[in-house]
Amino acid sequence: MNTSRRGFLGGASTAAVLSASGVALAQKKYDDGASDTEIKIGHCCPYSGPASAYGVIGKLHQAFWKSVNEAGGINGRKVNFITLDDGYSPPKTVEVVRQLVEQEKVLLLYQTLGTPTNTAIHKYVNQKKIPHLYISTGASKWGDPKHFPWTMGFQPDYHTEGAIYAKHLLSTVKDAKIGVLMQNDDYGKDYWEGFKEGLGKEANRVVKHVTYEVTDPTVDSQVIQLKDSGATAFFNISTPKFAAQAIRKSADIGWKPTQYLNNVSASVAAVIKPAGYEASQGILTAAYLKDPTDKQWDNAPDMKTWRAWMDKNMAGANQADANYAFAYSVSSLMLETLKRCGDTLTRDNVMKQAAGYSKYVVPLALPGITINTSPTDYYPIQAVQLARFKGESWELFGDIMHAEST
Amino acid sequence: MPAFPKKWLLVIIALAVVIPLLKPVLPDLVSDYRLFLVSTMMIAAIAVLGLNLLTGFNGQISLGHSAFYAVGAYTAAILMDKLDVPYYATLPVAAVVCFIVGYLFGLPALKLEGHYLALATFALALAVPQILKYKWLEDLTGGVQGIVLSKPEPPFGIPLSEDQWLYYYIFVVMVILYWAANNMLNSRSGRAMMAIRDYHIAADTMGIDTSLYKTVTFGISAAYTGIAGALSASAIAFVAPDSFNFFLSIKFLIGLVVGGVGSLTGSIIGGIFYVLVDNSAQALSTFVKNDLGLPFDLSAYTVFGILLIVLMYLMPMGIVGGVYILIRRLQRAGRGAPAAASRPAEAGKGH
Numbered sequence: 094m095n096t097s098r099r100g101f102l103g104g105a106s107t108a109a110v111l112s113a114s115g116v117a118l119a120q121k122k123y124d125d126g127a128s129d130t131e132i133k134i135g136h137c138c139p140y141s142g143p144a145s146a147y148g149v150i151g152k153l154h155q156a157f158w159k160s161v162n163e164a165g166g167i168n169g170r171k172v173n174f175i176t177l178d179d180g181y182s183p184p185k186t187v188e189v190v191r192q193l194v195e196q197e198k199v200l201l202l203y204q205t206l207g208t209p210t211n212t213a214i215h216k217y218v219n220q221k222k223i224p225h226l227y228i229s230t231g232a233s234k235w236g237d238p239k240h241f242p243w244t245m246g247f248q249p250d251y252h253t254e255g256a257i258y259a260k261h262l263l264s265t266v267k268d269a270k271i272g273v274l275m276q277n278d279d280y281g282k283d284y285w286e287g288f289k290e291g292l293g294k295e296a297n298r299v300v301k302h303v304t305y306e307v308t309d310p311t312v313d314s315q316v317i318q319l320k321d322s323g324a325t326a327f328f329n330i331s332t333p334k335f336a337a338q339a340i341r342k343s344a345d346i347g348w349k350p351t352q353y354l355n356n357v358s359a360s361v362a363a364v365i366k367p368a369g370y371e372a373s374q375g376i377l378t379a380a381y382l383k384d385p386t387d388k389q390w391d392n393a394p395d396m397k398t399w400r401a402w403m404d405k406n407m408a409g410a411n412q413a414d415a416n417y418a419f420a421y422s423v424s425s426l427m428l429e430t431l432k433r434c435g436d437t438l439t440r441d442n443v444m445k446q447a448a449g450y451s452k453y454v455v456p457l458a459l460p461g462i463t464i465n466t467s468p469t470d471y472y473p474i475q476a477v478q479l480a481r482f483k484g485e486s487w488e489l490f491g492d493i494m495h496a497e498s499t
Numbered sequence: 500m501p502a503f504p505k506k507w508l509l510v511i512i513a514l515a516v517v518i519p520l521l522k523p524v525l526p527d528l529v530s531d532y533r534l535f536l537v538s539t540m541m542i543a544a545i546a547v548l549g550l551n552l553l554t555g556f557n558g559q560i561s562l563g564h565s566a567f568y569a570v571g572a573y574t575a576a577i578l579m580d581k582l583d584v585p586y587y588a589t590l591p592v593a594a595v596v597c598f599i600v601g602y603l604f605g606l607p608a609l610k611l612e613g614h615y616l617a618l619a620t621f622a623l624a625l626a627v628p629q630i631l632k633y634k635w636l637e638d639l640t641g642g643v644q645g646i647v648l649s650k651p652e653p654p655f656g657i658p659l660s661e662d663q664w665l666y667y668y669i670f671v672v673m674v675i676l677y678w679a680a681n682n683m684l685n686s687r688s689g690r691a692m693m694a695i696r697d698y699h700i701a702a703d704t705m706g707i708d709t710s711l712y713k714t715v716t717f718g719i720s721a722a723y724t725g726i727a728g729a730l731s732a733s734a735i736a737f738v739a740p741d742s743f744n745f746f747l748s749i750k751f752l753i754g755l756v757v758g759g760v761g762s763l764t765g766s767i768i769g770g771i772f773y774v775l776v777d778n779s780a781q782a783l784s785t786f787v788k789n790d791l792g793l794p795f796d797l798s799a800y801t802v803f804g805i806l807l808i809v810l811m812y813l814m815p816m817g818i819v820g821g822v823y824i825l826i827r828r829l830q831r832a833g834r835g836a837p838a839a840a841s842r843p844a845e846a847g848k849g850h
Contacts, residue, residue, distance in 0.1 A: 141798060142746065178781050178799055180746075182742055182746075183742045184539075184731060191535060192532060195531060208644075209644075209739040209741045212644070212737060212739070213736075213739070215647070277632060278632075279644055282642065282644070
């Protein structure tokens, strides 16, 4: 009896001491994956498989956090960036994300890539209350803080972009007959739904809608079908290789519609140059980042910083690849979010900081485009600006358009 | 290949039942994540078993089993999503649907042998993800967006975690399926299946209805793989066309060859191998780069490939075959037989 009583007293006093020391350390608070010396971040993307072209995004993130650590880390803590290969296969994503969360015990996940892959883990990360930030997909469903308070996207969503093109098209092209070329997957579908919504009652103006598979060799026959339909406007929802083919083919066969090109393929080096400058004059797109191959940004300070960083940390990488600019921009935002967390590295605080941006400027964003978030607004970038291709670069025109207003 | 000793089988089953219950005692060793990994291994083992029935025991090559896996997964997902059917009730339906699809596909496949059959099934594997995206089926399949499901929860308030429950559920299904396969193979029908594999014309002459057996085997094989697909739909709680690309078929085939063609134990080892090596290949490639500091930037698949080549070179009959030969050699060495050197040549001959 005596012993157990002593044990109880001892336990009680230990508890008291512990809680007292808890008060003393109140400024520093940690969840799993954070400590005085380290912050663990989890990431996955396809380094192998059919979508491995996106692997460069993961490579840049690795180099980014390495350079952050070499410069002293974040508030004295080193970042332990753990990145795994999911091969763009949803079951594999579930497996690697569970590994990151349950075995590695990361503080947060960020930039996990792909729409089907992120859909597979959407419920799981929200049940586990793991911050799932700035994920690498333009689908419109990621900004839903009411049902999924732990998931946040980054780029303007495809749906909104599609709607913006539709509005512009209706107001500038008289009696338009519209032809659409679409990649047959979730990304293509999202643009197409947004575009249809933007057309509203005028949706019957679409006279021809053709699709291709990402494994197809060319889209030549699709472009010929579009020409034969007599379309006077062309919405090109395709990834870089196919976008270039479509632009080139339409010029070759003498089809001259008003062309709208999705932002995914707005790279001058990867799309416009192979398609030919002559064939590309007058094409319209919507942009939110500075294209590294666009000469007008050569003297912009953030572009110069980025180039110097690339030369130092990713020597030999193709700087014309817009994926590198995108990844750098997102990683900079993640870095800022972690800096703002200070010594309170809890998952709650990470989300609070991520949802607390007001007119913050990230590197490589177009002038006037800023990060704005709130506990009810989980779309960091919602603005785009239309641009027309002229000479050898994009010429921005019109006002910056906010998704809220469309 | 000899049957697995019964005593050991019981020990393994007992361990498989008890170990997950140790989770509160050894939380680091028996974590939810590890149980989930073992569950994926068991699902893979069932799928590999399905392929083994067709390829290993009946001699028909298939590169299209990802298609049956997809059909099983989508059947389960649609039933749960549209009709609120409980997850366990989806298994028999998935099995029947896949049996019918497999049987029907088996009919024209009768005219095709060897490489031609492989090509026809290859086309099936390529076509199914496209069909799932087709606009007429979109209301049902969710198109490219797939279908989001809920994970099975333990019934009657049993104090198990979701992953523990999932583990037992899949384990029971796997044991039943292996028991059924074992019984079938040791019956008249099983011997007929293997006779067709070994010498088609002789089997025909002996009065075996070869076309019936071949199509039914195709159906049963598809049903097994379809059940695995339905289990994976519950375990992952999401299906999408991207989950069932052609590479999945190759993985089943790798599991089959590595584990051991024509061996039930081999199918389990193949399933374990395919999950384990796939995971450790990346860990190994980062280890070589970061920890050993070697200047090789090997992709995970390079490592995976090298491992496969080494394994095939050392154990051309799969892991089970390799271990079996090794045990026999050790036994002979134990008995001190000096003439053992001339024996291994015989091992390859026997049918």
